[in-house]
Amino acid sequence: MRKPTFAQEPIFAAVAVAVVLLLSGLIRPASAQEVLPSWNDTAAKTRIVEFVKATVTEGGDGYVAPYDRIAVFDNDGTLWSEQPIYFQFGFMLDRVKTLAPQHPEWKTEEPYKSILAGDPMGALKSGEKGMVDLAMKTHAGMTTDQFSKIVTDWFATAKHPKTGKPYDEMTFLPMRELLDYLRDNGFKTYIVSGGGVEFMRPMTEKMYGIPPEQVVGSTITTEYAIVGDVPVLRRLPKIDFVDDGKGKPSGINTFIGRKPIFVAGNSDGDYEMLRWVTAAKGPGFAMIVHHTDGAREVAYDRDSAIGKLDKALDEAKRRNWLVVDMKADWKKVFAFEN
Amino acid sequence: MRKPTFAQEPIFAAVAVAVVLLLSGLIRPASAQEVLPSWNDTAAKTRIVEFVKATVTEGGDGYVAPYDRIAVFDNDGTLWSEQPIYFQFGFMLDRVKTLAPQHPEWKTEEPYKSILAGDPMGALKSGEKGMVDLAMKTHAGMTTDQFSKIVTDWFATAKHPKTGKPYDEMTFLPMRELLDYLRDNGFKTYIVSGGGVEFMRPMTEKMYGIPPEQVVGSTITTEYAIVGDVPVLRRLPKIDFVDDGKGKPSGINTFIGRKPIFVAGNSDGDYEMLRWVTAAKGPGFAMIVHHTDGAREVAYDRDSAIGKLDKALDEAKRRNWLVVDMKADWKKVFAFEN
Numbered sequence: 001m002r003k004p005t006f007a008q009e010p011i012f013a014a015v016a017v018a019v020v021l022l023l024s025g026l027i028r029p030a031s032a033q034e035v036l037p038s039w040n041d042t043a044a045k046t047r048i049v050e051f052v053k054a055t056v057t058e059g060g061d062g063y064v065a066p067y068d069r070i071a072v073f074d075n076d077g078t079l080w081s082e083q084p085i086y087f088q089f090g091f092m093l094d095r096v097k098t099l100a101p102q103h104p105e106w107k108t109e110e111p112y113k114s115i116l117a118g119d120p121m122g123a124l125k126s127g128e129k130g131m132v133d134l135a136m137k138t139h140a141g142m143t144t145d146q147f148s149k150i151v152t153d154w155f156a157t158a159k160h161p162k163t164g165k166p167y168d169e170m171t172f173l174p175m176r177e178l179l180d181y182l183r184d185n186g187f188k189t190y191i192v193s194g195g196g197v198e199f200m201r202p203m204t205e206k207m208y209g210i211p212p213e214q215v216v217g218s219t220i221t222t223e224y225a226i227v228g229d230v231p232v233l234r235r236l237p238k239i240d241f242v243d244d245g246k247g248k249p250s251g252i253n254t255f256i257g258r259k260p261i262f263v264a265g266n267s268d269g270d271y272e273m274l275r276w277v278t279a280a281k282g283p284g285f286a287m288i289v290h291h292t293d294g295a296r297e298v299a300y301d302r303d304s305a306i307g308k309l310d311k312a313l314d315e316a317k318r319r320n321w322l323v324v325d326m327k328a329d330w331k332k333v334f335a336f337e338n
Numbered sequence: 339m340r341k342p343t344f345a346q347e348p349i350f351a352a353v354a355v356a357v358v359l360l361l362s363g364l365i366r367p368a369s370a371q372e373v374l375p376s377w378n379d380t381a382a383k384t385r386i387v388e389f390v391k392a393t394v395t396e397g398g399d400g401y402v403a404p405y406d407r408i409a410v411f412d413n414d415g416t417l418w419s420e421q422p423i424y425f426q427f428g429f430m431l432d433r434v435k436t437l438a439p440q441h442p443e444w445k446t447e448e449p450y451k452s453i454l455a456g457d458p459m460g461a462l463k464s465g466e467k468g469m470v471d472l473a474m475k476t477h478a479g480m481t482t483d484q485f486s487k488i489v490t491d492w493f494a495t496a497k498h499p500k501t502g503k504p505y506d507e508m509t510f511l512p513m514r515e516l517l518d519y520l521r522d523n524g525f526k527t528y529i530v531s532g533g534g535v536e537f538m539r540p541m542t543e544k545m546y547g548i549p550p551e552q553v554v555g556s557t558i559t560t561e562y563a564i565v566g567d568v569p570v571l572r573r574l575p576k577i578d579f580v581d582d583g584k585g586k587p588s589g590i591n592t593f594i595g596r597k598p599i600f601v602a603g604n605s606d607g608d609y610e611m612l613r614w615v616t617a618a619k620g621p622g623f624a625m626i627v628h629h630t631d632g633a634r635e636v637a638y639d640r641d642s643a644i645g646k647l648d649k650a651l652d653e654a655k656r657r658n659w660l661v662v663d664m665k666a667d668w669k670k671v672f673a674f675e676n
Contacts, residue, residue, distance in 0.1 A: 067549070144591055188551075201595045211405070212595030213526075219592055224584035224610050231614045233591050240592075246562035253482055253571050254557055254578075255593060257539045257550030272562050276569045 036181055037331075038174040044287075044329040047322050048178065051285045052185050055261070062283050064261055066186040071262035072216075072252060072277070073179070075193035075200060077307040078266045078289050079208060081170045083298040084162060085120070086306065088199050091154055093120050095138035103137075136237035139196060140220060143232040152202045165336060168207050173335045175264075175289070179208055182262065190260070192216045192252055194244030194269055198235075216255040218243045248273035264289065271312040274321060286321040288312060293327040296337065374519055375669075376512040382625075382667040385660050386516065389623045390523050393599070400621045402599055404524040409600035410554075410590060410615070411517070413531035413538060415645040416604045416627050417546060419508045421636040422500060423458070424644065426537050429492055431458050433476035441475075474575035477534060478558060481570040490540045503674060506545050511673045513602075513627070517546055520600065528598070530554045530590055532582035532607055536573075554593040556581045586611035599623065609650040612659060624659040626650060631665040634675065 039045040054062025055069065076082040085093075096106070096115045106112030111123030111130040123130070139147070160170050179189050189210055193200060197217030204210040219240040222233040243251040249272055252260065263270075263277040266289040278284045290309065291300050301309040316323050326333060377383040392400025393407065414420040423431075434444070434453045444450030449461035449468040461468070477485070498508050517527050527548055529538060535555030542548040557578040560571040581589040587610055590598065601608075601615040604627040616622045628647065629638050639647040654661050664671060 067543075070551075197592070197595065205405075213408075213593070215595065222588045222591055224587050224614070231587065231610065231617050233587055233614075249562050249569065249571055250560045253560055254535070255551070257535065257553060272569065276562070276571075279569050 036174065036177050038177055040329055040331055042325075042329050044322060044324050048181075048285075048287070051262075051283075052181065055283065056185050064283055068258075068261060069182075069185070069187040070190065070256065070258065070260040071182050071187045072190045072192045072256075072260045072264070072273070073175070074265040074267070074270045074273070075191050075195055075217075076266075077291065078264055078270075079171055079175050079179075079191070080167075081160070081172075081297065082307050083291075083300065083304075084306075086195070087167050087170075088195050089120075090158065090161065090167070091151070091199065092134055092138045094154060094158060095150075096134070099138070132239065135196075136220075136239075139199075140235045140237040143227075143234055144198065144222060145232070147198055147235055148202045151199055155203055163334075165334075168203060169336055170334065171207055172289070172330075173332050174330045176208060178264075179210070183209065187262065188214065190214045190216060190252075190256060192243065192248055192273060194218055194242070194247075196220070197243075216243060216251045218247075244269045246272045249276035252276070261285065263287070265312070266291065267307040267309050268311050269307075271315065274312060274315075275319075278319060278321070286316075286319070288316055288321055288323045290323050290325055292325050293330075293333060295327075296333040297326065299327075374512065374515050376515055378667055378669055380663075380667050382660060382662050386519075386623075386625070389600075389621075390519065393621065394523050402621055406596075406599060407520075407523070407525040408528065408594065408596065408598040409520050409525045410528045410530045410594075410598045410602070410611070411513070412603040412605070412608045412611070413529050413533055413555075414604075415629065416602055416608075417509055417513050417517075417529070418505075419498070419510075419635065420645050421629075421638065421642075422644075424533070425505050425508075426533050427458075428496065428499065428505070429489070429537065430472055430476045432492060432496060433488075434472070437476070470577065473534075474558075474577075477537075478573045478575040481565075481572055482536065482560060483570070485536055485573055486540045489537055493541055501672075503672075506541060507674055508672065509545055510627070510668075511670050512668045514546060516602075517548070521547065525600065526552065528552045528554060528590075528594060530581065530586055530611060532556055532580070532585075534558070535581075554581060554589045556585075582607045584610045587614035590614070601625070602627065603650070604629065605645040605647050606649050607645075609653065612650060613653075613657075616657060616659070624654075624657070626654050626659055626661050628661050628663055630663050631668075631671060633665075634671040635664065637665075 035049060036045055054060055055064045057063055073079055076086055080087065093115055096112055100106055100116055106116060111126040111134050114120065114122035155168055158167055159165065160167055163170065182189055191200060191204060191210055191214065195217050197215055197219050200217055201212035201215050204212065204215050221236045221238040221240045223236055225232055225234050241247065241251065248270065252273065259280040260277050261283055262285045263274055264287045265274055274286045278286045288309070291298055293299060300307065301313060313323065373387060374383055392398055393402045395401055411417055414424055418425065431453055434450055438444055438454055441450070444454060449464040449472050452458065452460035493506055496505055497503065498505055501508065520527055529542060529548055529552065531538060533555050535553055535557050538555055539550040539553050542550065542553050559574045559576040559578045561574055563570055563572050579585065579589070586608065590611065597618040598615050599621055600623045601612055602625045603612055612624045616624045626647065629636055631637060638645065639651060651661070
């Protein structure tokens with residue numbers, strides 16, 4: 001048997017591997033970075049840090065093995081803004097304008113007529129039936145690859161109606177830091193959103209460091225078909241699953257198959273998910289992002305049509321869920337702030 | 339500023355980390371292990387190894403970034419045996435016997451009457467309607483947590499009807515080695531099976547090193563409910579999604595959200611998945627496990643009621659998919675063989 005070479009000697013191989021990992025940024029020495037720098041030093045930050053520290057402290061009461069460190073985040077209003085309109089609604093409005101030349105009938109049909117007349121709020125009057133039709137007309141009829149490109153192209157050019165910033169800059173910096181912080185401590189981070197899963201997936205890696213397979217969302221039915229000799233998936237105008245409210249625990253169960261130990265949301269649409277996750281045996285942490293900052297973002301809760309936070313806010317007190325006060329607890333809301 | 343301590347000095351911290359990783363087996367020095375030891379040194383093994391080597395060789399034509407190294411495996415007949423009956427069918431038969439005292443009507447109703455009379459093949463005569471009813475009666479009506487326990491308990495005691503071995507020993511050793519080999523080379527491994535996702539998930543980590551969130555399968559509808567003050571998910575007697583045939587590409591798209599670069603199957607139920615994965619741009623590898631070994635397992639293909647392999651076998655030649663000949667290419671089929 002030959003004597004092992006330098007590279008085969010385990011300890012030297014280990015050093016080499018470690019140096020490569022360090023250089024590539026896969027391992028970040030915890031002491032080299034401030035934790036959650038955009039969070040003020042308030043009780044909210046302390047509670048999060050204490051939970052994470054307990055989770056990784058072997059032998060402690062709060063210890064959770066890395067395998068079980070699953071964290072789920074709502075998206076609209078929790079990771080990115082949702083006011084004055086859901087981003088995906090903005091996408092639909094722009095799609096209607098793009099597709100209008102192929103649909104002369106839209107000039108007289110609601111909700112398209114109002115949208116084309118520059119009155120998106122008027123479009124809402126066509127109710128759930130109109131909104132479902134709008135969603136299907138703008139989200140179905142193409143292949144999955146084509147839709148992914150349409151979404152990517154839209155994010156590259158569209159601007160937020162209030163700030164004028166590209167939508168992918170409208171994420172909450174403290175929440176992105178929280179995602180990083182959890183991952184640095186061995187958590188696997190997921191999005192669990194009422195939004196369309198294929199509307200989010202092209203962007204989540206870039207925006208949040210979350211790969212497509214860790215995005216749970218609403219789905220439409222797809223159909224396998226051969227075009228020429230090439231297999232494709234066609235998006236049918238048929239809602240498959242709505243990942244909102246009571247649907248969120250089902251979505252987590254179907255896509256992930258086990259219970260997270262950390263959950264973040266911001267509205268009553270997250271209520272059942274918050275309840276379900278915190279009902280698990282063992283450690284569990286729930287937080288609600290409370291939109292209290294009318295200056296830097298938008299202040300809303302119990303009476304808002306979008307992102308209504310009422311029942312979940314009451315329950316937060318009773319169940320000891322952390323309510324994050326954006327105004328008091330966050331140094332910055334968006335990265336682009338001075 | 340204080341001088342960094344030993345533990346804070348990056349290179350020493352790196353060594354410590356690397357040693358811990360080595361000790362915990364997370365990093366296996368590639369040179370220390372023979373690759374795919376239960377595979378004979380035939381062309382099949384060579385093709386697999388050459389593909390994987392090309393995938394990890396930076397700068398080469400076949401290089402694929404770790405992020406995109408997704409591999410999907412059918413389960414029945416690809417990772418574990420499927421003859422003479424699907425494991426899940428065996429589970430259903432045992433569930434009927436367990437539940438029979440609560441269902442006196444089953445003594446005269448098919449397919450239950452035949453099952454209770456020890457004639458499971460007779461039960462098949464009740465056709466698809468009977469089989470769906472059987473699946474729903476045995477898989478629904480409980481919470482997800484309860485079902486998980488029922489499955490785990492069944493695997494702990496049930497025996498394979500032909501070998502008498504526990505079902506979890508009926509996995510193909512060369513395929514488990516292939517899963518390990520791919521993961522050692524940065525692949526993320528998934529199951530994409532026609533079987534029920536919640537029938538597989540309690541076992542896949544132990545059997546294959548695949549966590550629940552990397553199992554794609556058929557699903558039934560679940561419903562959020564509060565029992566006492568505790569939220570649960572109830573399994574309803576309603577099929578949600580069938581992850582077989584044309585459903586498999588849709589299942590991959592819904593659960594994973596991007597195209598794998600490696601796919602393994604064994605029957606015509608995998609045909610569309612094989613086509614879809616290999617139609618992606620860039621490198622892609624498809625393989626079929628061909629059941630040619632009547633001595634160590636079961637020999638079957640074109641005429642089999644279970645795991646029929648006909649169209650996909652013809653297409654394999656045309657499309658250069660690797661057909662693995664179990665008899666010729668595998669040294670061992672099961673780990674328990676002498």
